[in-house]
Amino acid sequence: MLKLTDLTKHFHTKHGIVRAVDGVSLTVPNGKILGLVGESGCGKSTLSRCVMQLLPVSSGSIKLNDEELTILSAKEVRRHRLDFQMVFQDPYASLNPRMTIFATLAEAVRQRHGKISKTEATQRVATLLETVGIAAKYMQKYPHEFSGGQRQRIAIARAIAPEPKLIIADEPVSALDVSIQSQILNLLRQLQRDLDLGMIFISHDLGVVHYLADNIAVMYHGKLVETGSADDVFYRPTNDYTKQLLNAVPKIARHSDV
Amino acid sequence: MPLLSVNNLKTYFDTRAGIVRAVDGVSLNVEKEQSVGIVGESGSGKSVTCYSLLGLIPMPPGRIAGGTAMYEGTDLLSCGEKTLRTIRGKRISMIFQDPMSSLNPYMKISKQLTEPLEIHDNIHGKKARHLAIEMLEKVGIKDAEKRIDSYPHEFSGGMRQRVMIAMALITKPDLLIADEPTTALDVTVQKQVLDLIKDMQRDLGTAVIFITHDLGVVSETCDEVNVMYAGRFVESTTTKDLFSNPLHAYTRALEASIPAMHSKGEDLHTIPGLPPDLTKPLHGCSFKPRNLLGDASLCLTDQQPELVETTPGHWVQDCPGCRAVRKSE
Numbered sequence: 137m138l139k140l141t142d143l144t145k146h147f148h149t150k151h152g153i154v155r156a157v158d159g160v161s162l163t164v165p166n167g168k169i170l171g172l173v174g175e176s177g178c179g180k181s182t183l184s185r186c187v188m189q190l191l192p193v194s195s196g197s198i199k200l201n202d203e204e205l206t207i208l209s210a211k212e213v214r215r216h217r218l219d220f221q222m223v224f225q226d227p228y229a230s231l232n233p234r235m236t237i238f239a240t241l242a243e244a245v246r247q248r249h250g251k252i253s254k255t256e257a258t259q260r261v262a263t264l265l266e267t268v269g270i271a272a273k274y275m276q277k278y279p280h281e282f283s284g285g286q287r288q289r290i291a292i293a294r295a296i297a298p299e300p301k302l303i304i305a306d307e308p309v310s311a312l313d314v315s316i317q318s319q320i321l322n323l324l325r326q327l328q329r330d331l332d333l334g335m336i337f338i339s340h341d342l343g344v345v346h347y348l349a350d351n352i353a354v355m356y357h358g359k360l361v362e363t364g365s366a367d368d369v370f371y372r373p374t375n376d377y378t379k380q381l382l383n384a385v386p387k388i389a390r391h392s393d394v
Numbered sequence: 395m396p397l398l399s400v401n402n403l404k405t406y407f408d409t410r411a412g413i414v415r416a417v418d419g420v421s422l423n424v425e426k427e428q429s430v431g432i433v434g435e436s437g438s439g440k441s442v443t444c445y446s447l448l449g450l451i452p453m454p455p456g457r458i459a460g461g462t463a464m465y466e467g468t469d470l471l472s473c474g475e476k477t478l479r480t481i482r483g484k485r486i487s488m489i490f491q492d493p494m495s496s497l498n499p500y501m502k503i504s505k506q507l508t509e510p511l512e513i514h515d516n517i518h519g520k521k522a523r524h525l526a527i528e529m530l531e532k533v534g535i536k537d538a539e540k541r542i543d544s545y546p547h548e549f550s551g552g553m554r555q556r557v558m559i560a561m562a563l564i565t566k567p568d569l570l571i572a573d574e575p576t577t578a579l580d581v582t583v584q585k586q587v588l589d590l591i592k593d594m595q596r597d598l599g600t601a602v603i604f605i606t607h608d609l610g611v612v613s614e615t616c617d618e619v620n621v622m623y624a625g626r627f628v629e630s631t632t633t634k635d636l637f638s639n640p641l642h643a644y645t646r647a648l649e650a651s652i653p654a655m656h657s658k659g660e661d662l663h664t665i666p667g668l669p670p671d672l673t674k675p676l677h678g679c680s681f682k683p684r685n686l687l688g689d690a691s692l693c694l695t696d697q698q699p700e701l702v703e704t705t706p707g708h709w710v711q712d713c714p715g716c717r718a719v720r721k722s723e
Contacts, residue, residue, distance in 0.1 A: 175580040176551070283668055284436075313435040313607055318651035318662035325661075340580050343610070347653030347662075366658065384585035386610030388637055388654060 138164040138187070138302050138334055143196035145179075145186050156182040158358035159196070164302065167332040169324075171349030171366065173342060173381065179358040180338050184304045187336070188220050189213045200301060218248055221295035225307040227287035231279040237265070237290055238275040244297035260297075267330075268293045268323060285316035289323065296327065302334045309344060321348055342385050346370040354378045396423040397568055397601050398447075398486075403461035403471070405439075405446045408454060412673035416442040418625040419461075421701075424569065424601050431604045431612040431633070433648070434622035437669055440605045443622075444571045446471070448488060449478045465569075484514040487562035491574035493554035497546040503530075503557055504542045510565050529560045532597075533590055552583035559590060566598055573605045588615055609652060613637060621645050624670050624680040627701065628716070631708040641704065643688035643716040644681050663687075679713040689718035 145157040156179045164170045174180050185191045187198060189205060198205045200219060208216060224230040232240060241264055242257040252260075262272035268289040279287055288308065295303055305324065309317040325348065328335060339345050345352060345366070352369040354362040354377065362375040373379050405417040417439045424430050432440045445451050447463050447470050463470040465486070468477060482488075490496040498506060507526035511517040517525065523542070530538035533556040546554055555575065562570055572591065576584040592615065595602055604616055612619050612633060619636045621629045621644065629642040640646045649655060650663030667684045670676060679685075682693035693715030702712040710717065 175582050314609070314648055314651045315435060315665035318653070319664045321653060322662055322664060342581065343652070343654035347656060347658060381582060384581045385654075386584075386588070386608065386614040388610055388613040388649075388652070 137166055137201060138336075139197075139199040140187070141197045141199070143183070143186060143198065144194045145182055145191060146194045155358045157186060157193075160355075160358075160360050162353055162360065162363060164334040164336060166301070166334050167328060168350045169328055169335045169337050169348055171345035171352040172336055172338045172355060173340065173345055173352060174355035175340065175381075178355045180355055181306065182358075183355070184222070184306060184336060184338060187302075188222065188304065189217060218298040219301045221298060221300040221303050223288075223291055223295045223303060223305040223308045226311050227284060227291045228279075230291050231287060231294070233279050236276050236278055237261075237282075240290070240294055241265070241275070241297050244294050248298040264293045264297055265290075267296070267327070269319075283316075284312055285319055288312060288316075288320050292320075292323065292327070296331065296333075300333070302336070304336045304338070306338045307340070308337075310339065310341065317344070324348060342370070342382060354381065397426050397428075398422075398424040398463065398465050400443075400447065400463045401461055403443065403446060403463060404459040405442050405451060405456060406459040407456045409673070414672045415625050415675070416456075416672060417446060418676075420622075420625075420627055422620060422627075422630075424603060426568070427595065427599050427601055428618065429595070429602045429604060429616045431606065431616035431619040432622055433606055433609060433612055433619060435607060435669060437672075438622045439625040440622050441573055444488070444573060444603060444605060448482050448486060448571070449475060480514070483510050483567075484565045485567050486569045486571065487565065487567040488571040488573065489555070489558045489562045489575050491577050493551065493558045493578075494546065496558060497554060499546050502543055502545055503549075507542070507557070507561055507564060510561065514565050526560075526564065529564045530557070532594070533557075533560045533563075534586070535560075552579055552586060555579060555583075555587050556590065559587070559594065563594055563598065563600065567600060569601045569603065570595075571603045571605070574607070575604075576611065577606070577608070584611075591615070609637075609648060610654065621648070624676065625672060626680070626698075626711070627709075628681065628711045629709065630701070631710075635705075635708050639708075641708070641710040641717055642681075642713075643685045643718075646687045646719075647684075650687065679711075679716060681713075681716055685715055687720055688716045689720060690715055692718055 141161050143157055143160045147154040147156055160183060172180050186193050193206050238261055241261045245257060245260045261275055265272050265275060270286060270289055309320050337349055349366045352366050353360050356377045362369060362378045373382055400422040403417055403420045407414040407416055420443055434440050446458060458471050504526060508522040511522045511525060527538045527542055530542060535541055535556055576587050606612060616633050619633050620627045623644050629645045640649055647663060647665045656662060665684050670680050676698060678695035679693040679699055682690050685693060694713050699711040699713035701709045703709050
């Protein structure tokens, strides 16, 4: 379980203090998906970078399974980082084009399991690929030989390879076509069920977030303005900003049920 | 008479791997003040269709292999670059997905906005600048008089897209082609930009062709929609009909893939496989291998299905397999 308490991250700039994350408290239980929404610049990415220990926090606490992460030394942070993995928006940019899929995934597996034999690595990589729905026989191929949807599957396999406790998915389906998007969303749901992962799913597409997430947190100017179950936030928003955000989602006019 | 009438447009690319039939027989009418949508996956030929109309296809490797596009008595496909230059940016304008890469980073906004006026309307100097400021105000940029001397990087993404729109509409075109105008933007900004296009359309009477992959955007903005797959339209109808009575298996599959149309916890429909390789000539129905919502065994294999009008204004490819409705499991 991930627990953030009163997390703040301030940047000191020429023009004064930017309060990118300003007193955020939230919890992500294992096996649950938290949808984080908000417009660009609201602090979503800074928040996820703080959780990933890529940025030191200004104050507040981040606890993963009751272990405080903000006080760890740099060395310990590196060890702990395996527990969090990220999936990024652009699968074209997030895989190393010069490494085969096997090399990419085996590297990630070895992060957790140290030196393992090639046979064992092959076996683990095969299992990983199977989990995300790609045939193991393709493991010697390079990223450019796969389609966008397949690449995002590989990026997801890469993220779950070190057996993390938490995955932060930053707009993982925004760059994909609707048909591929639905494959990836189905995959994420399946992983959440099977691996009991906690997940922070960042997206600006409220339809997608409502469909996937158990809980939704709405962020505005570095603060959480509304949190609640996905249905509550989506159907019964109380905050004005949330209402405004929901109002902006293009609606598909249904004239009859199909 | 429609404003723009495209008939059987074919755009091919000669590549080392063979001829890519990117657009293969597309027909489309746009009436004055109408919004027409083209939806489809990446690579379906949406953008190439519109680029072809404006002569923006690099030739070679591209070439217009057939068809006509009549705009006020001129065939845009065969009129030549000189004539096209008097139309492009003046009578027909275009806005692109990424406002950062379509504005010149070295040029002040003022210069980029007045350029179309200088070229097409012979308006220069103070008068042009005045019109540019007016236009910026119209697209909702505050403090336009000051902001006009800024460079593109000084604007946020949504603001840049507004500048693009101002630039496209400053010559009061008859037709605006919007290629994924909001894909790179936030929902709130997306709404502002879509509303802005709608407002400008009402004020100036401009017709709009929307290229998008977002069915939600289509539903909110377009009067008519064309669903494109593998270089051809598979279904064309009014927006209302497309969502209430989708006929083609591909249209139904697209609609079934949208999370917003599902309740939580329900599995989303996925379209298996990939779009066909367009370097190989297609014999028969292009959607056959991915057809799950119809009956793939009935799909045409000997000839490509033609569009037929099932009810007035509702056109669909006449492939028995894609029109069949699979009984839900």
